[in-house]
Amino acid sequence: MDLYDITIIGGGPTGLFGSFYAGLRGLKTKVIDVLPELGGQLTALYPEKYVYDVAGHPKILAKDLAKALATQAQLFKASMVLGEKVLNIERVDDQWKISTDISGEHRSKSILLALGAGACVPKKLDVDYDHGMEGEYIFYAVKNKEKFRDKNVLIIGGGDSAVDWANEFSLLAKNVTLIHRRDQFRAVQTSVEEMKRNHIDIKTFYELKDIQGDGKVEGATIFDNRTGKEEHLDLDAIIINIGFVINLDFLKAWGLKMDVNAITVNEKMETNLPGVYAAGDICTHPAKLKLIATGAAEAATAVNFAVTYINPTAKAFPGHSSNLNLSI
Ligand SMILES: Cc1cc2nc3c(=O)[nH]c(=O)nc-3n(C[C@H](O)[C@H](O)[C@H](O)COP(=O)(O)OP(=O)(O)OC[C@H]3O[C@@H](n4cnc5c(N)ncnc54)[C@H](O)[C@@H]3O)c2cc1C
Known part of the structure; x- marks a missing residue:
């Protein structure tokens, strides 16, 4: 079974931006989402609405933003697993075993939980x-x-x-x-x-x-x-x-520290579990705002600190992407 550096659970705006950043940092990345399409709430709930508060876009249809995020998320060829629900995460031999309802099992050194409001029904x-x-x-x-x-x-x-x-x-x-x-x-x-x-x-x-x-x-x-x-x-x-029917009790069974319906994180977006980070609507901290813009920032923070978890000699600061000469 392939071992990934980071597995991002949730392909909404937060998970997608996290996927891009993980690729930028050279991490072998997998994204898993229960829905058949990427984009999270943007695609599932309000594809036809305009969003006005995303950096660099004075006005953009949610479905177009989702499409742009998905394109950016796949720039570094992340593995995208769609239509698969994560049922459990479990620590096995210093790795994380991620169990799902379809292909069964994925292995990862670290995890970014970007579950939004869960598989919102x-x-x-x-x-x-x-x-x-x-x-x-x-x-x-x-x-x-x-x-x-x-x-x-x-x-x-x-x-x-x-x-x-x-x-x-x-x-x-x-x-x-x-x-x-x-x-x-x-x-x-x-x-x-x-x-x-x-x-x-x-x-x-x-x-x-x-x-x-x-x-x-x-x-x-x-x-x-x-x-x-x-x-x-x-x-x-x-x-x-x-x-929506929101039932996130399963996250407690995964061993995560929760505050009502959200995962508690610190300023590095670390949860209480080693190598497990959370970002976007699913997490909470004293300055929490549930927005696409803040979810993106949290994803960038989480991924850059995941890099230091995977390789303790690495720096969290990624440098400026404008200094890179990417052939993309
Ligand atoms: C009508 C409406 C309008 C909005 N307008 C704005 C706006 O103008 N500006 C703004 O900033 N924000 C807006 N928001 C809020 C914004 O959409 C959310 O803050 C954002 O979508 C959160 O992103 P996320 O990636 O954290 O979570 P989500 O978008 O919820 O994505 C989470 C993903 O995780 C997946 N998932 C969950 N559980 C599992 C599981 N067990 N296994 C696999 N996959 C799983 C879900 O299927 C989903 O795709 C709006 C929200 C709504 C409902």
Whole structure:
């Protein structure tokens, strides 16, 4: 079995930038992700949204950023293992044994955990409906905005995703209704204010009762959870953004020190396990900000210190890449 210098678990923006840096430092690198595509949340959750706060990109579609990160991540020919879920990590003979659900086992000198929110599974609606309609009429993630052009769209939720999509579709769709079971929104205040200014029918204290339609969505019944009063909506599509099922208990079983749902790291991005680093949304430290930009910085720190773990005589500082003469 091939022994890698570093195995990065998670091919989201953090893991991808980590892969690039590991290649730059000459590490034999492997990236493993449970999803069939690289990009993490950028690809899986909001490929069609613009991101404005990534260095060097005043405005970039999330899917384009994911593509650029994936290209950069593979510059040094890292091994990419997709569609494979990591189930366990275990110390064996001074190496790490990484067990997965498909190919079984990988070996590595060090590990970078870039798991984001874990293999994040959207919370499903608690009503009966034909699950064959998912992806065409009922959506837990938006992959193609054009599907909503001139359509009657219901959005369910009160967080950033729900409010952002309501704003995004206020011009593109024919009608947008947003229902939320409370009158407090978790989304950022500026987006909520924008939503209130936009042409969106916002119904707080409303929940979904049922969905009508045979093979495709034709309508839905919603109800006021204070009075029980029902209302019918004619619809073409429903977007459900009611959060994710996050279960990271397995990380404790791997022996990692956790603070609620995040792995505790120090300033070198070291976890409590030797040679195991964490970066991006999955880790926490006193100055933690969950952003693509900070995840990239954490990945660079983690990989450069992993270099010193693998070779104690190596320096953590990589030098300036602009001094290199790379044939890439
Ligand atoms: C709607 C929305 C809009 C956002 N907009 C912005 C923005 O404008 N700017 C910004 O900076 N941030 C934004 N964010 C946050 C940003 O997307 C995250 O901070 C970023 O994706 C974190 O990157 P990551 O690589 O750490 O984790 P993720 O992107 O979550 O990637 C983690 C990867 O690990 C994989 N994985 C997990 N568990 C396993 C396992 N057991 N085995 C194998 N693979 C596994 C997952 O499949 C996933 O691909 C937004 C988030 C959302 C939801």
